[in-house]
Amino acid sequence: MRVHRLTFAALAVVAGLSLTACNSDDGAAQSDSSSAPSASSSAGGSDSGGSGTGGSDQVGSDQAGSDQAGSDQAGSDQSNGNGSDGKGSGGQGTVAGTGSNANGKVGKCRTDELEVTATDSTIDGDTEGSVAVTFKNGGGRDCTLAAYAGVDLKTNQGELSAKRTGQEASPMVLKDGKSVSFGISYPLNKSGGSGVRITGLVVTPPNETKSVTLDWPGAATLPVTDGSGSPVQVGPIGSAGQGG
Known part of the structure; x- marks a missing residue:
């Protein structure tokens, strides 16, 4: 066991x-x-x-x-209008301002773009003679003209520069194909003497240095002055006629 x-x-x-x-x-x-x-x-x-x-x-x-x-x-x-498609406030301002006259996008009128003519505008009974100078825009674009053009008269005694009338005037936009005029005033020779003979008119568009020489369409002579100042005055752009 x-x-x-x-x-x-x-x-x-x-x-x-x-x-x-x-x-x-x-x-x-x-x-x-x-x-x-x-x-x-x-x-x-x-x-x-x-x-x-x-x-x-x-x-x-x-x-x-x-x-x-x-x-x-x-x-x-x-x-939200912040993209680059121009629908925002910044883009819209850029698009609206392109080529806008109000934003200074229109350049000045060049001498070569303007057709310059002069006509006698003296009315019977006037105490002074007057000539209207017209700028016609043929440059294919709108352009700006400042208040006054330069005006000189060629005479047998030398060149005589016109002085400004002093009228206030603002720069203007001259549309392509349109015209605008300004006036030249001068004393009539009623002295009975030969006076100062005018042989030509020289016009310089505002803010330009290139001039245009035209035939003088007014009275043939100016009265002899004492040399105290120019007897010829030029008005601002738009001071003669209504343009067209």
Whole structure:
């Protein structure tokens, strides 16, 4: 009986050792199994952060998101009138001001763009003689004329410069194909003497240096003066006639 008990006890120990070994193997297998995903996860993280396909896809996705955000922002700016289509307050001002006379976009009239003529405008009974000088714009564009033109008379005693009447006048826009006139007044020679003979008229458009020489259409002579000043006066642009 003692021998059987010892045998059973020995079998129980062997069985316990075998069970322990099995459990140990199962635990190691489970440990190995749980560590495998960790290694795989590590490898996947390396791909997404490096130069591999996963990293490239991630960067492309971020870039697409950034582009989408920029597009949304541009749309928002446009709807608020801040875009570059000129519908905002700044763009509208730029478009409205282009070529505008009010904004000083019209250049001055050049001598070569003007047809200059002179006619006698003296009326019977006037105490003074008068000549009307006309500027016709033939330059193919609108242009501006300042208040006074330059006027000189050529005489047998030298050149005589006309003085301004002093009338106030503002610069004006002369439309292409249109005309405007100004007047020259001078004393009539009623002395009975030969006087000062007029041989020509020199006209210089406002703010120009190039002049035009015309035949003098008025009285042939001026009375002799004492040299105290010019007896010839020039009016501002628009002071003769209504233009056309």
